[in-house]
Amino acid sequence: MIEVSQLNAGELAALLHFHADAGVEFLLEDEGIDRFAEFAASAAIRVPAQTAAPQERAQRPSERQSAAAAKPAPRPVSATAVAIPGEEAIEMARRAAEAATNLAELKQAIDSFEGCNLRASARNSVFPSEAGALPILVFGATPSAEDDREGIPFSSAHGELLAKMFGAIGIDVAQTTLAHTVPWRPPGGRPPTPAEAEICRPFAMRLIALAKPRFVVMLGNFTTRFFTGSTEAIHALRGQWFEIGTPPTQAVAMLHPQDLMTAPLSKRLAWADLLAFEQRMKQANA
Template identity: 40%
Template sequence: MSMSIEGERETLKSLLAFYAEAGVDEPLLDDPADRFAETEREKARRTAAKPAERPAPPPMAAGGEANRPIPQRPPAPAPAAPRPATAAVPDGAQAALARELARSAGSLEELRQIMLGFDGCNLKTTAKNLVFADGNPQADLMLVGEAPGRDEDLEGLPFVGRSGQLLDRILAAIGRDRTSAYIANVIPWRPPGNRTPTPHETEICRPFIERQVELANPKVLVTLGGPSAKVLLNTTDGILRTRGAWRDHATASGMSIPTMPTLHPAYLLRNPAHKKLAWRDFLEVRARLAALS
């Protein structure tokens, strides 16, 4: 008998545990509940919550028009406050102005001053500094990247972040450093959030970098990454197709500068297996510089 009672207890425990896991946390009421009465109360509550019926329209007057007051127009809204000035959208006129200004520069310092005062590119309004160049402008080697990043924008110098540190190691491997190389970018102002510069922004900045290359007049030019190669070599090919083969950069004055397109250091940081390709390119650069010395 005791075993039977004990078994019933275990059964009840199991049943209660099942109810608890199912979320049942209240016992049944002692008194029976009239669920139909609750339903009627619910219907009455919903009926009371309904919006009042719209009144019938007024009777028509003798002329056929409703005998109702003429609706009044709401007062005109107050004029909106003027919006704050925003950066101008790049256009062809700004690119033409950039070409005119770039041609007028007789030295690299004059070009830098012109770019400091130029307001035709919207990137300038969000950048902290003009990133003009670094290194030795008298060097026989010039390297051109695409655009500054956060570190470059803060310091006002190109290639000072992680990609710049890798570029320094690459230059050291061919016996160079920043005292024997001149470094610049196609875009001298950092795009917000390091986004890709738009074609309009690139066309506005193109005259400046072309004049910068012309004034520096290096014996050898290296384009770092696809965007730089496309601007300075007027090509639409991707960098993996372009790199490793000598091209010529033609200046506005008719000079032709041998140019080696190669991979950008930032790309090499993401794809270290391709460092061997960049190493081959820089070996070519070292050999060409030795031949031209």
């Protein structure tokens, strides 16, 4: 077995990435625990108990009844939360979203919403409470582990790369409005189910209506399909413009920062899309 102390920096980074991809988000113990030793100790305790079993069976009924009465009653098992049917949950989300008159109220509605099971497993609702100074709304798919922990969209390495991407064309991403189509991180970072996505849709559409952006940037496969209904992959949709929301807002599909991390050769495609986006903004402002 290789000790951690024997790994170099690159191997340690690879190991951390492996655990992150597997859904491990936190180390709950400061020191390692030898589970094999724990099991051996537990087995050693069980052996004397088994040898004492015949003597216990030889007890008179009255003695067994007294022993049973002395044992504490088991704790009641908490009832499992009843799932709200999909159509009813979508309607609940629609009513909650439409009642919000600004982004702060919309975030509050999301924080208190109980119609989506993702809210129960997430630490925070990751959603903007106010719009940025620039009329650009950037949507990712779902919060990362860091986003979930901080309650802030794009607070991980994805956000750092996103800032560099937009900074290359002179846009301060901190002045845009950053959000996710689904405001709660699914367990282990799995993709949202179609039902979960539909429950979250009213909140995303209401965000567009309240933020009133001039442009929406849809990052990655899930986000672009979420808003356009297309089944094509992002490499087929990137650079294309759509109209989404009511009233219609111009939206462009782009590669997600994760796409660039996974395939660095895609950076040239992202750069071409950013230049086209810059040109589109200049034409709109002319």
